[in-house]
Amino acid sequence: MTKPALLLAVLALAGHPPAPAQEAQPDTPSPGGTIVVGSKNFAENRLLGELFAQLIEAHTEVEVERRLGLAGTEFCFEALRTGSIDLYPEYTGTGLVTLLGEEPTASKFDALATVRAEFLRRFDLHWLAPVGFENSYELAIRADLARSGERELRTISDLVPVAPTLRAGFGYEFVERGDGLPGLADTYGLSFANVQSILQAPKYQAAAAGAVDVIDAYTTDGRLLVYDLLVLEDDLGFFPPYEAAPLVRGDTLERHPQVGAVLGLLGQAIDEDRMRALNLRLQEEHEPIEVVAHDLLRELELLPGDVETVAPERQPKDSGLAAYMWSRRRELSTYTAEHIGLSAVALALGILFAVPLALLLDRLRTGTSEALIRIIGMSQTLPSLALFGFLIPVLGVGVVPSVVALWIYSIFPILRSSCTGLREADPDAASAATALGMTEGQVLRRVRLPLAVPTIMAGVRTAGVITVGTATIAAFIGAGGLGQPIIAGVQLVNIQQILSGAIPAALLALAADAVLGALGKWLRPRGVGP
Amino acid sequence: MRLRGVSKVYPGAGSADEVTAVHGADLEILEGETLALVGESGCGKSSLLRLLNRMEEPSAGDLYFGDAKLSTFEPTALRRRIGYVQQTGGLLPHWTVKRNVGLVPELLGWPKERRRKRAEELLRLVGLPAATYAARYPRELSGGERQRVAVARALAADPPLVLLDEPFGALDAITRADVQQTFMRLRASREQTAVIVTHDLDEAFLLADRIAVMRRGRLLQTAPPQELIDRPADPYVGELLDRAAN
Numbered sequence: 001m002t003k004p005a006l007l008l009a010v011l012a013l014a015g016h017p018p019a020p021a022q023e024a025q026p027d028t029p030s031p032g033g034t035i036v037v038g039s040k041n042f043a044e045n046r047l048l049g050e051l052f053a054q055l056i057e058a059h060t061e062v063e064v065e066r067r068l069g070l071a072g073t074e075f076c077f078e079a080l081r082t083g084s085i086d087l088y089p090e091y092t093g094t095g096l097v098t099l100l101g102e103e104p105t106a107s108k109f110d111a112l113a114t115v116r117a118e119f120l121r122r123f124d125l126h127w128l129a130p131v132g133f134e135n136s137y138e139l140a141i142r143a144d145l146a147r148s149g150e151r152e153l154r155t156i157s158d159l160v161p162v163a164p165t166l167r168a169g170f171g172y173e174f175v176e177r178g179d180g181l182p183g184l185a186d187t188y189g190l191s192f193a194n195v196q197s198i199l200q201a202p203k204y205q206a207a208a209a210g211a212v213d214v215i216d217a218y219t220t221d222g223r224l225l226v227y228d229l230l231v232l233e234d235d236l237g238f239f240p241p242y243e244a245a246p247l248v249r250g251d252t253l254e255r256h257p258q259v260g261a262v263l264g265l266l267g268q269a270i271d272e273d274r275m276r277a278l279n280l281r282l283q284e285e286h287e288p289i290e291v292v293a294h295d296l297l298r299e300l301e302l303l304p305g306d307v308e309t310v311a312p313e314r315q316p317k318d319s320g321l322a323a324y325m326w327s328r329r330r331e332l333s334t335y336t337a338e339h340i341g342l343s344a345v346a347l348a349l350g351i352l353f354a355v356p357l358a359l360l361l362d363r364l365r366t367g368t369s370e371a372l373i374r375i376i377g378m379s380q381t382l383p384s385l386a387l388f389g390f391l392i393p394v395l396g397v398g399v400v401p402s403v404v405a406l407w408i409y410s411i412f413p414i415l416r417s418s419c420t421g422l423r424e425a426d427p428d429a430a431s432a433a434t435a436l437g438m439t440e441g442q443v444l445r446r447v448r449l450p451l452a453v454p455t456i457m458a459g460v461r462t463a464g465v466i467t468v469g470t471a472t473i474a475a476f477i478g479a480g481g482l483g484q485p486i487i488a489g490v491q492l493v494n495i496q497q498i499l500s501g502a503i504p505a506a507l508l509a510l511a512a513d514a515v516l517g518a519l520g521k522w523l524r525p526r527g528v529g530p
Numbered sequence: 531m532r533l534r535g536v537s538k539v540y541p542g543a544g545s546a547d548e549v550t551a552v553h554g555a556d557l558e559i560l561e562g563e564t565l566a567l568v569g570e571s572g573c574g575k576s577s578l579l580r581l582l583n584r585m586e587e588p589s590a591g592d593l594y595f596g597d598a599k600l601s602t603f604e605p606t607a608l609r610r611r612i613g614y615v616q617q618t619g620g621l622l623p624h625w626t627v628k629r630n631v632g633l634v635p636e637l638l639g640w641p642k643e644r645r646r647k648r649a650e651e652l653l654r655l656v657g658l659p660a661a662t663y664a665a666r667y668p669r670e671l672s673g674g675e676r677q678r679v680a681v682a683r684a685l686a687a688d689p690p691l692v693l694l695d696e697p698f699g700a701l702d703a704i705t706r707a708d709v710q711q712t713f714m715r716l717r718a719s720r721e722q723t724a725v726i727v728t729h730d731l732d733e734a735f736l737l738a739d740r741i742a743v744m745r746r747g748r749l750l751q752t753a754p755p756q757e758l759i760d761r762p763a764d765p766y767v768g769e770l771l772d773r774a775a776n
Binding site: 426428429431432433435436437438446450451525527528 | 583607609610611613614616618620622623624633637668683693
């Protein structure tokens, strides 16, 4: 087999990556069919998603795919609307204000009635029975600032006169949402010395460290108990009620009516205190979500007695990083396989697209092709979340948009190096070959392309390292990979979890560099190069 | 091969930047002769050479190959019948010496065995025994050896015409003399026409039957060496010869 043929064979293999474990095997459909459960990217919502998934698995034949930790409300909602996921946990207030754009209402019954009617009418999406607790936004202030000297702050109205001297650290969504800071500032006439956007999880630490003074919190957030923070009363009743409930596609309920019935078992089952305690277990004890969800279902006696359920593996507390990674070896190897699969497919597609494109651009005048390359180069500057924002309405969430995003990032370095390689590959040899009677195509195939291989492969190597490094973003839209533990770890402030993804990801990038470097060496024609 | 009023103009950014490389050249290349094109760098001699195998197209005038206009030949087919040696770097670096020499025969579809025999024969003629050199890559050769391979490659398919563009210009004096000798030995045994571009008058005198002197795109005089010395048609020709004599 010639080198190029062998390479093509390898690329073809790369086109069939190990099927990510989340993907149900299409060949052997489970008798009950498959549904996809999503969640947002913070601990409580992930836990609810896991809870829904385990409940469905315990009571039905339906196979459940998990796409937990999608990056934000918009991503979840778009994924649901376009059918990439079948259900996710949502909050009535969010549905009312953020998704429908309606005015907030103070009554949780009104809120639920409105979202039920409107979501059904506009999107054929169903709000099932709320699980019981309300999780509203609230403002929390460092206790030492709330009570200093004469000052005693109890309500948000009390905060207004001192706010201009305080620094706020708010979640990204809170800063943007109508039911967040903009509406709050309007209602109370509130303005801070400065406002920083911080992820939900590290906010508490930032406040504890004195880096910010006021944060947005959730009612059910366990950490309010741990950190020395004081919740300010919403005395003007600005924050709408946020009851948590499963939001499900109408066609999913039609296909799997039992899913609706099973999720109904959770109706009013979890109150605020219980949710707060659960959140604390996730956020401060760093217990795995699967374990916490399983414990809860058992406590609620929602696991069928006659069904043998396998409790998720528990790991010893306070173990070292190595022990932690060993205890999660199954998940980590799945994430690694997904990561390699996503990167390999994206890189292979990048090569198959960029090299022929370079051959095409090579026929244009240098100025024209340079201009086109520079335009394509701008793809490199697109922030990944913005790119997902464009891709999700078209491609949904999961593997496909992730591969497309990674593919887009891989094109430029390969294109750049291919064009340079073709242009600068021994012009004397190319002109001699022409003068001796090679056709243009022969010169390209037999002289310029082989001589450009080292330069092209240098670009492929760069693209490979970029792709492996960037593939962590796939976890934002439910495609798994090593970004999964990194993002979950950031949300749960679990350093071990972050490292359990970050270390293999870094090693993979190094491995990609080494493998592609060796491949480049092997493909380099004899007689060329160092 | 004949040239009638051939001009070559390279367009510039504006009409003021146009460069006339060859200006109304009339020239007849006789069958079997070695013709040297001499002149300073930039006088248009390489451009003139590249018009002969249609690497360049004339801006005006006509070229004839035998009785047919050169423009009626398909360029790649034409080039396969015209040997070509350029100053440096013309060997394909990723091909072995043997494969480089066999390039034109390969394009012409010669069977492998015939190509191998021909390559070995030519390598022997240029003083590079195949046993030692056939499997080497160009970067494993000295500059002189590379130009020998380039000459062997140009002659591989026995073309009726060979074009050489400063073929020995980049070699040191001793190597150059050596390769020139080899080239003359090769020329002595065949009926090939050769056009050699050089800025080195000594080389022209050594190798050529006739010499064409060019200056600023114009052909000043085309004559055998002795006639150039005896009856220079232009003061520049005399000047050039004087300079070479010193």
